[in-house]
Amino acid sequence: MSNKSIFEYQDDDLLTPGVFGAAIGGRTEGTLAVWRSTGRYAIPYIKSGSNVLYRAKSGKDYLLSRTQVQTPSRYGEEQVR
DSSP states (O other): OOOOOGGGSOTTOEEOHHHHHHHTTSOOHHHHHHHHHHTSSOOOOEEETTEEEEEHHHHHHHHHHTOOSOOOOOTTOOOOO
16 A cells, blocks of 8 residues: 555546545445445446556545635624523
C-alpha cells in the first residue's frame, strides 16, 4: 500500500481500492465497497469482472467536493426562548 496523497497521482492513473482508499484519507477497501453498493458517495469506478479500479481524478474530485469553508458554529448566536 502507498502513503501518497491522491494529489500526487496523475489524473488518469488507475488505482486499486486499497491504494485509492489510503490516498483519500485512509478509507478501507471495505468502506469503498459499501459506498459502491449503497451509492452513498457517487465516486466513479471501473469494474472488469471482479476487479475494481479507480481513476485518481475521481479521488481528487471527491475530496474537493467535500471541502468546506467554515464549520457552522453556535457561538455568538442569540438564543431564542
